[in-house]
Amino acid sequence: MIFSPLPLAGAVSIDIDPREDARGMFARLYCDDEFAAQGLNTTWVQMNISVNTHAGTLRGLHFQRPPADEIKLVRCLRGMALDVIVDLRRDSDTFGRHTAVTLDGARRNAIYIPKGFAHGFQTLQDGTELKYLHSTAYAPGHEGGINPLDPALGIDWPQPPVQMSDRDRDLPPLKECDPL
Numbered sequence: 105m106i107f108s109p110l111p112l113a114g115a116v117s118i119d120i121d122p123r124e125d126a127r128g129m130f131a132r133l134y135c136d137d138e139f140a141a142q143g144l145n146t147t148w149v150q151m152n153i154s155v156n157t158h159a160g161t162l163r164g165l166h167f168q169r170p171p172a173d174e175i176k177l178v179r180c181l182r183g184m185a186l187d188v189i190v191d192l193r194r195d196s197d198t199f200g201r202h203t204a205v206t207l208d209g210a211r212r213n214a215i216y217i218p219k220g221f222a223h224g225f226q227t228l229q230d231g232t233e234l235k236y237l238h239s240t241a242y243a244p245g246h247e248g249g250i251n252p253l254d255p256a257l258g259i260d261w262p263q264p265p266v267q268m269s270d271r272d273r274d275l276p277p278l279k280e281c282d283p284l
């Protein structure tokens with residue numbers, strides 16, 4: 105795997121190192137030793153999949169508050185999405201800043217999201233599927249979110265959302281979010 109630090113401390117873009125031959129391709133998607141060598145989390149308790157029918161679907165920006173705060177490893181297995189994380193860490197020099205990675209099903213690349221970040225994405229193709237690993241179990245009572253369309257975030261989403269949950273449309277702006 106190829107690890108590339110992102111501009112927000114602790115966040116990492118991860119590409120696979122495919123081994124291709126006449127049969128197709130084989131690649132490592134995860135390795136305890138490689139992750140540990142990079143100082144990344146190696147304990148995961150839940151795996152989820154997000155299946156999105158239409159391009160333009162916007163999900164997020166979500167997080168879980170302590171003690172249920174979580175590290176996420178999000179990978180695109182089909183289609184394509186603009187994946188965005190926002191730094192909500194208390195005392196962070198980059199609080200409120202975001203960074204984006206294009207997750208591509210053809211590359212099967214991933215983003216490693218540390219604790220203290222809100223996460224969301226907009227799909228760029230119909231049928232986009234993202235696979236999540238979570239370091240902490242789902243805790244509905246500790247869920248929070250910020251509005252992905254908040255102008256204060258300055259996120260350049262590819263298009264107006266085609267699909268978006270009512271919950272996400274009603275999320276509060278960054279200024280109403282207590283740091284994590």
Ligand SMILES: Cc1cn([C@H]2C[C@H](O)[C@@H](COP(=O)(O)OP(=O)(O)O[C@H]3O[C@H](C)C(=O)[C@H](O)[C@H]3O)O2)c(=O)[nH]c1=O
Nearest residue numbers: 150152154163164165166167223224225236241242269
């Ligand atoms: C996250 C989660 C959700 N659920 C249930 C709760 C709802 O009944 C249903 C859909 O959940 P939600 O509307 O939160 O799904 P998304 O809007 O795609 O949110 C997810 O995608 C954004 C971008 C994220 O980063 C979060 O990890 C995750 O919240 O699955 C579970 O049963 N287990 C879980 O771990």
